[in-house]
Amino acid sequence: MFVKSYHRIQQSLQWWSLRQSLKLFMEAEKIREELLQELFTFRRNLELSALDNEELSSEKTQAYVQQIDYLHRSLAKLSDRLFPSYLQDNFPLAIEDLLEQWIVSHPHLEFHLSMPFTWRYESAEHSLIVLNALEELFTITLPDLLTPRAINISLEQRQNLAQLIVTMTYSDISMLVPYTHWRELDYLCESFRALTAGKLFYRRNNLMVAYYFYW
Numbered sequence: 001m002f003v004k005s006y007h008r009i010q011q012s013l014q015w016w017s018l019r020q021s022l023k024l025f026m027e028a029e030k031i032r033e034e035l036l037q038e039l040f041t042f043r044r045n046l047e048l049s050a051l052d053n054e055e056l057s058s059e060k061t062q063a064y065v066q067q068i069d070y071l072h073r074s075l076a077k078l079s080d081r082l083f084p085s086y087l088q089d090n091f092p093l094a095i096e097d098l099l100e101q102w103i104v105s106h107p108h109l110e111f112h113l114s115m116p117f118t119w120r121y122e123s124a125e126h127s128l129i130v131l132n133a134l135e136e137l138f139t140i141t142l143p144d145l146l147t148p149r150a151i152n153i154s155l156e157q158r159q160n161l162a163q164l165i166v167t168m169t170y171s172d173i174s175m176l177v178p179y180t181h182w183r184e185l186d187y188l189c190e191s192f193r194a195l196t197a198g199k200l201f202y203r204r205n206n207l208m209v210a211y212y213f214y215w
Contacts, residue, residue, distance in 0.1 A: 012190030019136060027078065035074055042067050084131065088124045092116055092155055094131055095164075099153065102138055110150040120157060126196065130164070130215060133192045133200065137166065137211060140184050147175065148209075164213035173207060 042064065049060070079085070086094040092115040103111050141148075148168040155164050170176055185202065192200035198215030 009190060009194050012187045013194060015184070015187040016191035016195070020132065027081065031078070035071060035078075038067065038071060038074075042071075083124075083128065087127050087131065091119045091122070091127050091130075094127065095134065095153070095155060098131060098135060102142070106142065106147060109147060112150065112152045114152075114154040114156075116156060119155075120162070122162075126215075129192075129195050130162075130213065133188060133213070134164070134166070136188050137185075140181050140188065141168065141209075143181075162213075162215050166211040166213075168209050168211075170207045170209075176204075176207075176209070 045064070080097065084094040084097055086097060096113065096115060099111065099113065103109070149171045150169045152167040152169075153165070155162070157163070189200040189202070192198060192213070196215045198213070200211070200213050202209055202211045204210075
């Protein structure tokens with residue numbers, strides 16, 4: 001039994017490591033394909049202007065300013081995706097910031113949030129694991145063609161225990177998370193337990209699935 005449990009934990013952590021590596025790979029590709037190309041174009045335009053001894057018109061100056069603003073916004077978003085700025089001081093705000101991108105990409109979903117105004121102190125590294133686990137949950141359970149009708153998210157503290165509950169309500173049983181995704185959910189639950197010494201489990205009741213995070 002011990003060997004079987006060890007093997008299950010090992011598989012779960014390997015899955016977690018692979019998912020985090022994939023996330024970093026995608027961010028690196030975004031930098032190479034978008035931001036670095038944008039910087040190269042910006043630099044080349046400046047070089048050509050200097051070679052031609054060209055005085056920058058107000059239109060070109062405005063275009064360069066817009067490019068700089070775009071790069072600034074993109075780099076700010078990238079830094080927040082890698083390590084949210086709110087994570088150290090305001091964990092509820094970090095969750096809301098994460099949810100914003102899912103709300104924008106899934107405008108047909110009803111999101112209902114219940115977040116406390118204050119939160120206990122905990123290390124940013126520990127909070128990042130919880131935040132990444134929440135993001136992985138959405139990645140697994142919100143594929144393009146199979147999405148719930150509404151999502152309720154609540155965060156609260158019960159004595160020394162933090163509790164995050166995510167409830168997804170579906171309009172039809174055919175829209176539930178595909179059976180093939182349950183293995184990934186099990187890996188996520190096991191990884192969360194191993195990395196936080198907490199608990200993550202889910203319960204299904206007709207057209208509703210609730211996910212419980214405790215740490």
